[in-house]
Amino acid sequence: MKTPFKLHNVIKRYGEREVLHIDQLSIPAGKIYTILGPNGSGKSTLLRIMALLLVNDEGELEVLGEKVTWEKRQLLRLRRQMSMVTQTSFMFQGSVYYNVAYGMRVRKTSSRKIRSRVGELLEMVGMAAYRDADARTLSGGERQKVALARALAVNPRVLFLDEPTSNIDVASAAEIEKYIRHINQEQQTTIIMVTHNLFQARRLADEVFFIHEGRIIEKGPGELIFTQPRDERTAAFLRGETVF
Numbered sequence: 393m394k395t396p397f398k399l400h401n402v403i404k405r406y407g408e409r410e411v412l413h414i415d416q417l418s419i420p421a422g423k424i425y426t427i428l429g430p431n432g433s434g435k436s437t438l439l440r441i442m443a444l445l446l447v448n449d450e451g452e453l454e455v456l457g458e459k460v461t462w463e464k465r466q467l468l469r470l471r472r473q474m475s476m477v478t479q480t481s482f483m484f485q486g487s488v489y490y491n492v493a494y495g496m497r498v499r500k501t502s503s504r505k506i507r508s509r510v511g512e513l514l515e516m517v518g519m520a521a522y523r524d525a526d527a528r529t530l531s532g533g534e535r536q537k538v539a540l541a542r543a544l545a546v547n548p549r550v551l552f553l554d555e556p557t558s559n560i561d562v563a564s565a566a567e568i569e570k571y572i573r574h575i576n577q578e579q580q581t582t583i584i585m586v587t588h589n590l591f592q593a594r595r596l597a598d599e600v601f602f603i604h605e606g607r608i609i610e611k612g613p614g615e616l617i618f619t620q621p622r623d624e625r626t627a628a629f630l631r632g633e634t635v636f
C-alpha cells in the first residue's frame with residue numbers, strides 16, 4: 393500500500409506566528425496513530441493540512457502517493473479517499489439515514505447498496521433505531537456515532553479523528569474505540585486521531601506523536617512513549633503538568 397502521507401518542511405503561519413513546523417514526517421499505511429499535545433500546539437492544524445482542508449504556507453506534501461499541487465481535480469480525488477470526524481460534528485439537515493448515505497450518494501453508489509451499507513453501519517454504532525430521526529435533534533454523543541458511521545460509509549483509506557469522543561460518555565467512547573479498532577483491522581484503514589484522553593491514546597495507538605509548539609518533539613511506539621518518554625516536555629505533559 394502507498395504511504396498515505398509524506399511531509400517535508402511543512403510550515404503554517406497565522407500572521408507572523410508560526411503555528412506548525414514539520415521538518416520530516418512519513419506515515420505508513422494501515423496503522424492507528426494518535427497525536428498528543430497541549431491546547432494550541434498545532435494538532436488540528438496538522439490534521440487539516442493532511443486532510444487537504446487547509447493549505448500550508450511552505451514545504452511539500454505527498455498524499456496517497458501524489459505530490460499535492462492543490463489543483464482542483466486532484467483535491468477532489470484525494471479528499472474522496474479521506475474522512476474526518478471532529479469534536480462536534482455538523483449534521484446536514486435531514487434524517488440520520490440521509491446523513492450517513494450522503495457521501496455514497498455523491499459518489500453515485502446504487503440505492504440498493506446504499507441501503508444495505510447504511511443499515512449495517514447504523515447497526516454497528518448502535519443507532520439503527522434512529523434511522524429516520526431528524527439528525528439535528530440528536531444528542532452530542534448520538535451525533536458522534538452518526539458522524540462516525542457517515543465517515544466510514546465511503547470506505548475511506550484514511551480516517552482522521554479530531555477529539556471524536558471528548559463529548560461523550562465513557563461507555564459510548566469505549567464502543568467508538570471498538571469500531572475504530574475494528575475498521576483498522578478489517579479494512580486496513582489508516583487512522584490518525586487527536587485525543588486529550590491519554591488512556592485512550594495508549595489503548596489504541598500503534599504509534600504516538602507528541603506535538604509541542606507546532607513541532608513533533610517525540611514519536612514512537614505507543615507503549616514506549618508512555619513508559620519511557622525521552623523528552624522532558626513529553627514526560628511533564630504525561631504527568632499532567634503544564635509544558636513550557
Ligand SMILES: Nc1ncnc2c1ncn2[C@@H]1O[C@H](COP(=O)(O)OP(=O)(O)OP(=O)(O)O)[C@@H](O)[C@H]1O
Pocket residue numbers: 406411429430431432433434435436437438
Ligand atoms: N484561523 C486561524 N487564525 C489564527 N490563528 C489560528 C487559526 N487557526 C488556528 N490558529 C492558532 O494556531 C494554533 C494551533 O491551533 P490548533 O487548532 O492546531 O491547536 P490544537 O493543538 O488543535 O489545540 P486544541 O487542543 O485546543 O484543539 C493556536 O494557537 C491557534 O490559536
Ligand SMILES: [Mg+2]
Pocket residue numbers: 435436437554
Ligand atoms: Mg484541536
